[in-house]
Amino acid sequence: MSPPLILIAETHQDLRQKIREYLEQSGFRALPAASAHDIYSALTTTPVGALVLDAALRGPDGLDLCRDVRERSDVPIILVAANSSEVDRVVGLELGADDYMAKPYSARELAARLRAVLRRGRGERALGLRRQTEAIFEGWVVDFARREVSDPTGKQIDLTAAEFSLLSVFLDHAQTVIARTRLMELAGVRDTPSSDRSIDVLVSRLRRKLGEGGRPAPIVTVRGVGYMFSAVVDRR
Known part of the structure; x- marks a missing residue:
């Protein structure tokens, strides 16, 4: 089985590359995305395991984008944003995000959270097959x-x-x-x-x-x- 593919939708190119390199070193496959168009293209053509979505991504408002992606797909979403207030975390979860991280964040923590959301998804699929x-x-x-x-x-x-x-x-x-x-x-x-x-x-x-x-x-x-x-x- 090939490693899960993580779609990294991050505004800043240097951080996007840093996260990509760390995730690939940690056993994932990673695909960078710089716009909403990149996200939609990947979701329709590639079996994406999870999406790391920057709320400040260029184009549509990041929260609107989160809601739209959730309406189109059940891919696990980790929403990242500079604002870490409780209100913003709650809004992100309400819009369909599976997890929320505040910037700045470490690549190591992101990898751990990705493993958690992917493990939960595998557990659900296994449970369904067993029942x-x-x-x-x-x-x-x-x-x-x-x-x-x-x-x-x-x-x-x-x-x-x-x-x-x-x-x-x-x-x-x-x-x-x-x-x-x-x-x-x-x-x-x-x-x-x-x-x-x-x-x-x-x-x-x-x-x-x-x-x-x-x-x-x-x-x-x-x-x-x-x-x-x-x-x-x-x-x-």
Whole structure:
């Protein structure tokens, strides 16, 4: 199996080259991108394993670009930006990023975070292949083998890798209260000072998508403890 290909969308050429060299020395393949056009071209022609996206990339606003990429693809996205405020981290996660890094950052830390998001994706695929089953709740159908989610009308709902991982955890622990720390561990959310907020944002994103059909999502907040998936889940 060839090493995963990392698309490096970084504004500054010197940093782009530095990151590329380090990632290739660390066992990845790396492809530089200097514009939104480069990103879209790579995503349509190359099996990209993950995207490192600079929020200040030339062309469209970086956050708008993050949202647009997420609408087109479920490729893991690590968003990097000069502003590291909680608001910016939350906005980035809301727009579909799987992780957020503040500039300046080290190439070593980036490589570690890339391994984490790729490992989570491989874990989900392995889990799906092992189960070869469907989970059904309130008319929704989750196909683990194909990683597809359909609402009661049959319409497919696009979930990011992180959202699908979280939904899988909820389905495995339906009608059971899960502490937030345990939920972070099971869903593969990194343990950082902002982890609590990150899992809340992820739950909010999933809840919003499961509520698109007009019925509230069966995700209950248990104040001071965590969350519970309240629906009855049938597996086939």
